[in-house]
Amino acid sequence: MLPPALALVALVLGVVQPVFGLWPAPQSYSKGSSFLYLHHNIEITYNDEPVRWSSCPVRGSAPRILTSQQLPYTWGYTPRFPSSKELVQAGVSRALGSIFSDGFVPWMLRKRGQLYKFEPDLHQGQKWLQKLDIIQTTHDKPCTFKPLAGEVDEAYNLTISADGKAKLRAVSYVGVLHGLETFTQLFFQHSQGPFWYTPFAPVSIQDYPKFPHRGVLLDTSRHWFSVDDLKRTIDAMAWNKLNRLHVHATDSQSWPLVIPSMPELARKGAYSPDQTYSPDDIREIQQYGQHRGVEVYLEIDMPGHIGSVAESHPELIVAYDAQPYYWWCAQPPCGAFKLNNTKVDTFLDRLFADLLPRVAPYTAYHHTGGDELNANDSMLDEGIRSNDSAVLQPLLQKFIDGVHSRVRKAGLTPLTWEEIPLDWNVTMGKDVVVQTWLGADSVKTLTGMGHKIIDSDYNYWYLDCGRGQWLTFGNGEAFDSFFPFNDWCGPTKSWELIYSHDPTTDLTPDEAKLVLGGEVAVWTETIDPQTLDSIIWPRASAAGEALWSGRTDLSGANRSLVEAAPRLVEMRERMVVKGIRAAAITQQWCSMADNNNGTACEQRVM
Ligand SMILES: *[C@@H]1O[C@H](CO)[C@@H](O)[C@H](O)[C@H]1NC(C)=O
Ligand SMILES: *[C@@H]1O[C@H](CO)[C@@H](O)[C@H](O)[C@H]1NC(C)=O
Ligand SMILES: *[C@@H]1O[C@H](CO)[C@@H](O)[C@H](O)[C@H]1NC(C)=O
Ligand SMILES: *[C@@H]1O[C@H](CO)[C@@H](O)[C@H](O)[C@H]1NC(C)=O
Ligand SMILES: *[C@@H]1O[C@H](CO)[C@@H](O)[C@H](O)[C@H]1NC(C)=O
Ligand SMILES: *[C@@H]1O[C@H](CO)[C@@H](O)[C@H](O)[C@H]1NC(C)=O
Ligand SMILES: *[C@@H]1O[C@H](CO)[C@@H](O)[C@H](O)[C@H]1NC(C)=O
Numbered sequence: 001m002l003p004p005a006l007a008l009v010a011l012v013l014g015v016v017q018p019v020f021g022l023w024p025a026p027q028s029y030s031k032g033s034s035f036l037y038l039h040h041n042i043e044i045t046y047n048d049e050p051v052r053w054s055s056c057p058v059r060g061s062a063p064r065i066l067t068s069q070q071l072p073y074t075w076g077y078t079p080r081f082p083s084s085k086e087l088v089q090a091g092v093s094r095a096l097g098s099i100f101s102d103g104f105v106p107w108m109l110r111k112r113g114q115l116y117k118f119e120p121d122l123h124q125g126q127k128w129l130q131k132l133d134i135i136q137t138t139h140d141k142p143c144t145f146k147p148l149a150g151e152v153d154e155a156y157n158l159t160i161s162a163d164g165k166a167k168l169r170a171v172s173y174v175g176v177l178h179g180l181e182t183f184t185q186l187f188f189q190h191s192q193g194p195f196w197y198t199p200f201a202p203v204s205i206q207d208y209p210k211f212p213h214r215g216v217l218l219d220t221s222r223h224w225f226s227v228d229d230l231k232r233t234i235d236a237m238a239w240n241k242l243n244r245l246h247v248h249a250t251d252s253q254s255w256p257l258v259i260p261s262m263p264e265l266a267r268k269g270a271y272s273p274d275q276t277y278s279p280d281d282i283r284e285i286q287q288y289g290q291h292r293g294v295e296v297y298l299e300i301d302m303p304g305h306i307g308s309v310a311e312s313h314p315e316l317i318v319a320y321d322a323q324p325y326y327w328w329c330a331q332p333p334c335g336a337f338k339l340n341n342t343k344v345d346t347f348l349d350r351l352f353a354d355l356l357p358r359v360a361p362y363t364a365y366h367h368t369g370g371d372e373l374n375a376n377d378s379m380l381d382e383g384i385r386s387n388d389s390a391v392l393q394p395l396l397q398k399f400i401d402g403v404h405s406r407v408r409k410a411g412l413t414p415l416t417w418e419e420i421p422l423d424w425n426v427t428m429g430k431d432v433v434v435q436t437w438l439g440a441d442s443v444k445t446l447t448g449m450g451h452k453i454i455d456s457d458y459n460y461w462y463l464d465c466g467r468g469q470w471l472t473f474g475n476g477e478a479f480d481s482f483f484p485f486n487d488w489c490g491p492t493k494s495w496e497l498i499y500s501h502d503p504t505t506d507l508t509p510d511e512a513k514l515v516l517g518g519e520v521a522v523w524t525e526t527i528d529p530q531t532l533d534s535i536i537w538p539r540a541s542a543a544g545e546a547l548w549s550g551r552t553d554l555s556g557a558n559r560s561l562v563e564a565a566p567r568l569v570e571m572r573e574r575m576v577v578k579g580i581r582a583a584a585i586t587q588q589w590c591s592m593a594d595n596n597n598g599t600a601c602e603q604r605v606m
Contacts, residue, residue, distance in 0.1 A: 019566045022185050022567065023567050024240065024241055025545060026206070027206060027208055031203045034201040036129045036164055037126050037195055038128075039128055042132060044092055045133050045134065046134045047135060048133055077093035084140045088136070092132075094180070095180040095184045102577045102578055105188065106188050106570070108592060127201075136170055136175075138153075140173050146290070146360075146361070146364050149516040151364075153171035156205075157205065157206050158179045158204075158205045159203065160201050160202055160203040162202040177293045179207075181239055209547070211517030211547045212517060213547075214244060216245055217519045221249065221256065223527060223528040224256050225528075227285060230247070230285050233245065234292055239574070240545075241548045242540065244295050245289055246367060247297070248367075249299060250299075250300050250301065252306060252307030252335045253333065254270055254275070255270060255308040255312075256270045256276045259351060262312075262350060265309065268311040282359065283358065286362035287362065295362070298367065301369030303396070303399060304329065306335055319336060319376075320334065321334060328376050329374050330374075331471075336378075337399070338384075339395040341381075348402070348403065352406040364412060368404065368407060370419055371437070372417075373396070375388075375392055378391075389424075397427070400428065404416075413432070414428075414431070414432045416434055417437070418436045418437065421449070421451065422446065428451075432452075433452045434451045434452070435454050435456060435519070436454075437456045440457065447512070450514070454516050459489075459493075461520045461543055463520050463521065463522050464522060464527060469487055470525045496542075498542040499551075500546075500551070502546065520543045534582060545559075562599060589601075
């Protein structure tokens, strides 16, 4: 929003102001309309002032007063270990590297041939941004690097004065990184030469997230994705201030996760020897996320959705690839753990003892799965031979208790899908975070029971929906009854629909407090590395803003799609120049028309 005085000036002079294209929208800001240029030799400092001691002491190390640290802008700097200064330096390096090397000349956001109206005149006096002072007001705690929801203060304030002094203040390194992402979004490259400018000086931004858990779920079992695919996704998440990557690592389709103490799991369960993740791969992905404020955690779905284990350990699994699949599970191939079998316990002891200590340095969470268990599976289990919930419920309770206690023993907090408490009445500790997907009623019931939740309501946040069937249909009855071959959760979730979702709708304030945030879900039946980017982006950005800025603005009004669209268009273009094959959300004419202020392609009630 222009301050009233500046808005008046703009009106009188007939100057068209560029859209303040920050994504996600900051909680509050003011901006001006003066140009400032950015140069490679900008002076950057980190913690010129004493750093305050934090309330949660870092064990075994004395408080250090960090003073006047110059951070040279270093191309492609990678930190060697998670020290706040190194993480911040890497963030500075990425931010400036992005401004100087992406070449983001925003011709596609302006009317044909009118870019010059928005760019500064290179022959007029140039004002330069001379200094960026970064102040982190507390030491990062060990938990800052692998936080539970709410353990990190992600807030930041960013100001740029008209005379060229920038200040970024944050409580944690993550807040600094968020502020640096916002900083990059203020700058454009000039079309007439190697000059970079912001048209918005002076700027003042105060910003913090509404929800602490803002994630993307990626299924790496139905299709496999390379380490680079995951890193690229983490990069784009960080630009959008998304902070959790939930890797749905295994399922009945394939087991890509290499477990060194049981190498047969991936050797026989992966789609191919190349389509695996070694312990080094997992560490690399988690570290990459940690450096960018994105916490990466894994899910090993169980006791259903685990058929691929039968490739190496058939004695542990029932109903593997049982047909017709729909009597035994939601989609082929079926396969579930035997629920009353000591060999399964032994297997889980080994699996968790191997995996969890390796992921625990980088995350506070492990997801234990628990969706879509079909009672019929245990009819095929020679140790049970029943599908009666009165028989199965106590076995499942014991199974889940065992799984959660293994996770806790590794120092991690369990997550579970909603069916475990809601369909199976399994009682669980209040530390367990429940992931909902079946809609608002589940959120209401679970928060009413006092459970913390993250929401992935499939009516809004399933990015795979609405793209048609992947099963095949023989001529005749099947063809006729499934024509025209829609999938189960269509139509496609547009960015507008994704943006409109608030998981706290209809909750009491006490219930709403238990909503930690949400995740968009990328189930990968028909998604592979070729299409991954365009499925996720920029639709995950829409959820990112709903989770960071809130569905409503500070006055309580719903955020406007007309206001959001041009900012999302700009964010999409910024992602594209950085190598993300993000989908277009509108035709190019709408991105360019009327300086992209949103109204040119606004649909009104007819
Ligand atoms: C940002 O500024 C506001 C208003 O002055 C202040 O209350 C808040 O503590 C500041 N946040 C940070 C991270 O410095
Ligand atoms: C269990 O199997 C029977 C057939 O034996 C089938 O009629 C029923 O629908 C199945 N139940 C579920 C939940 O799939
Ligand atoms: C579970 O296994 C135990 C030990 O083998 C057995 O005594 C019990 O009957 C089994 N429970 C069910 C429901 O089959
Ligand atoms: C249990 O199996 C019987 C016999 O196949 C079937 O009729 C019933 O629908 C099944 N119950 C469930 C919960 O699937
Ligand atoms: C769970 O509890 C509900 C309500 O008491 C009941 O209707 C349902 O059958 C129970 N489910 C299981 C699997 O025990
Ligand atoms: C916000 O939008 C939702 C639909 O997404 C609607 O139900 C609600 O009434 C709107 N709230 C306000 C304050 O306009
Ligand atoms: C958008 O641009 C058009 C043409 O420049 C102008 O008439 C309209 O008032 C602008 N709308 C807003 C909300 O700025």
